[in-house]
Amino acid sequence: MGERDLAADLARFLEARLGDASRVRVQNLERNTEGFSQETFSFNAEIRRGRFREVRDYVVKREPKAGLLEPYDLEPEFRVLHALSDDPLPSPPTPWFEDDPAVLERPFYVMEKLPGEVPIPAGGPDGTGPFSQGERQSLGPQVARSLAQLHAIDWRKLGLEFLGVPASGRGAAQRELARWESRIERVELPVPPILAEALLWLRHHVPSTDEITLVQGDYRLGNLLVDCQGDRADLLGILDWEMVHLGDPLEDLAWCSSELWRGGTPWAGAMLPPEEFAAVYAAASGRTVDAERMTFYGLLTVVKMIAIMRTGLRAFGEGRTRDLRMAIFDHQLPFLYALLAVVRGWLGNP
Amino acid sequence: MLIPPEKLVDGCLETLREEVLPYLEKRSARGQLYAVLDVLQNLRDRIEEKTAPLENEADSARMALEQIAAVLRDGGDAVAADAVAAEVASAAGESSADRAAALGRTLVSAIESLYALPSGMPEAAQRALAAHLGPQAIRDVAPLKPSLLNEISKG
Numbered sequence: 162m163g164e165r166d167l168a169a170d171l172a173r174f175l176e177a178r179l180g181d182a183s184r185v186r187v188q189n190l191e192r193n194t195e196g197f198s199q200e201t202f203s204f205n206a207e208i209r210r211g212r213f214r215e216v217r218d219y220v221v222k223r224e225p226k227a228g229l230l231e232p233y234d235l236e237p238e239f240r241v242l243h244a245l246s247d248d249p250l251p252s253p254p255t256p257w258f259e260d261d262p263a264v265l266e267r268p269f270y271v272m273e274k275l276p277g278e279v280p281i282p283a284g285g286p287d288g289t290g291p292f293s294q295g296e297r298q299s300l301g302p303q304v305a306r307s308l309a310q311l312h313a314i315d316w317r318k319l320g321l322e323f324l325g326v327p328a329s330g331r332g333a334a335q336r337e338l339a340r341w342e343s344r345i346e347r348v349e350l351p352v353p354p355i356l357a358e359a360l361l362w363l364r365h366h367v368p369s370t371d372e373i374t375l376v377q378g379d380y381r382l383g384n385l386l387v388d389c390q391g392d393r394a395d396l397l398g399i400l401d402w403e404m405v406h407l408g409d410p411l412e413d414l415a416w417c418s419s420e421l422w423r424g425g426t427p428w429a430g431a432m433l434p435p436e437e438f439a440a441v442y443a444a445a446s447g448r449t450v451d452a453e454r455m456t457f458y459g460l461l462t463v464v465k466m467i468a469i470m471r472t473g474l475r476a477f478g479e480g481r482t483r484d485l486r487m488a489i490f491d492h493q494l495p496f497l498y499a500l501l502a503v504v505r506g507w508l509g510n511p
Numbered sequence: 512m513l514i515p516p517e518k519l520v521d522g523c524l525e526t527l528r529e530e531v532l533p534y535l536e537k538r539s540a541r542g543q544l545y546a547v548l549d550v551l552q553n554l555r556d557r558i559e560e561k562t563a564p565l566e567n568e569a570d571s572a573r574m575a576l577e578q579i580a581a582v583l584r585d586g587g588d589a590v591a592a593d594a595v596a597a598e599v600a601s602a603a604g605e606s607s608a609d610r611a612a613a614l615g616r617t618l619v620s621a622i623e624s625l626y627a628l629p630s631g632m633p634e635a636a637q638r639a640l641a642a643h644l645g646p647q648a649i650r651d652v653a654p655l656k657p658s659l660l661n662e663i664s665k666g
Contacts, residue, residue, distance in 0.1 A: 358622045
């Protein structure tokens with residue numbers, strides 16, 4: 162399906178969903194390059210109602226043919242975003258989901274486009290990362306507080322039990338570990354000793370918690386919409402909820418603080434020293450940042466990324482995707498294995 | 512590496528033909544791209560993985576396994592220790608790639624046996640693992656070029 166067909170099909174879809182619109186024209190349809198998992202398109206919709214005309218900006222997330230998080234199911238993520246559409250948390254209002262393949266070939270949902278840019282967590286040549294000092298010092302606390310706000314969401318009141326409520330105690334950690342171990346097994350690529358050891362360590366150190374919250378699952382700089390103004394920066398949106406689930410809130414904190422997303426800096430999310438980031442989160446959430454759980458989820462973070470890359474690599478190797486971005490994981494994985502070696506103490510920081 | 516080089520080259524060829532070529536308007540640029548395709552399609556069957564890194568990996572794994580076999584024996588799991596020693600011996604005559612792969616699999620089994628020891632992972636085993644896993648991670652990363660992941664994301 163070409164972009165022209167996609168635009169026409171989207172226009173028909175919006176006309177049907179908006180109901181009162183006499184005509185919708187989809188313009189400036191563009192595939193985004195940031196997301197490696199789902200297909201993401203942004204566009205403007207010119208909506209005519211009789212003599213009135215307005216232009217709205219939307220984003221479509223469509224299930225890929227194959228990819229990093231297969232098998233795909235967009236519906237849970239849509240239901241969460243839809244439920245959060247009126248929440249003050251800056252998630253994109255998400256009105257529509259469609260799984261009829263007759264519409265856009267594969268399931269998709271439509272959300273409103275929020276302002277702001279997704280910062281690329283690239284390291285600058287001087288090791289300062291993507292932000293000025295003012296930007297990172299103003300943005301870091303906002304990101305930590307928004308995470309606390311996300312974890313304070315009353316998921317029962319919003320009817321999000323369908324995500325699966327883990328058992329108390331070790332249930333949350335056990336379920337996440339099992340989820341990612343099964344992904345690694347499903348891929349059927351050889352498991353190197355360093356990964357096998359990490360999985361065994363995780364199995365022997367499953368932490369306990371009775372705090373079950375909504376867990377965004379991919380809360381990190383590359384999934385945030387930010388307005389950078391030189392001397393300060395503001396968080397405007399939280400994107401990419403495809404790994405959302407119910408679980409231990411410290412899973413998100415460990416993920417966000419991981420070495421994976423530091424952009425060549427020593428700072429969590431290229432913003433704040435990890436201990437300062439954790440302290441702001443702890444103050445905002447009233448929660449103790451338990452070292453045992455952080456160690457477990459810090460290691461699980463790297464294992465998850467390895468599982469994701471191996472899934473994409475397998476899809477490419479089997480010819481189920483032509484996306485060459487999946488193939489680059491063949492030489493990205495050794496970097497993650499090296500990080501695993503650092504986290505597990507087999508190696509000093511290289 | 513998990514994907515054979517010829518498969519990676521095939522992926523590059525297909526992407527260049529279908530995702531890049533149709534969007535190139537300048538004739539000179541299209542001519543250059545056809546030349547790249549010509550080079551790549553003739554290169555694909557001439558690429559072979561270097562054997563020296565595989566030999567290093569296999570030698571390093573063998574040394575770790577010999578120490579781990581001793582630890583397992585001391586820890587009371589003679590069956591696992593014998594199995595490790597047998598696997599190390601049977602891998603000896605294989606090609607570099609097969610030997611590295613076989614010893615990698617044996618190391619995975621050996622690590623499972625270490626975690627199953629009633630005393631937990633002995634320090635001597637941790638030292639043996641550290642002497643292999645850390646340097647091997649560095650050896651695997653050393654030949655890689657700086658990542659273009661950010662450029663790929665930005666487009």
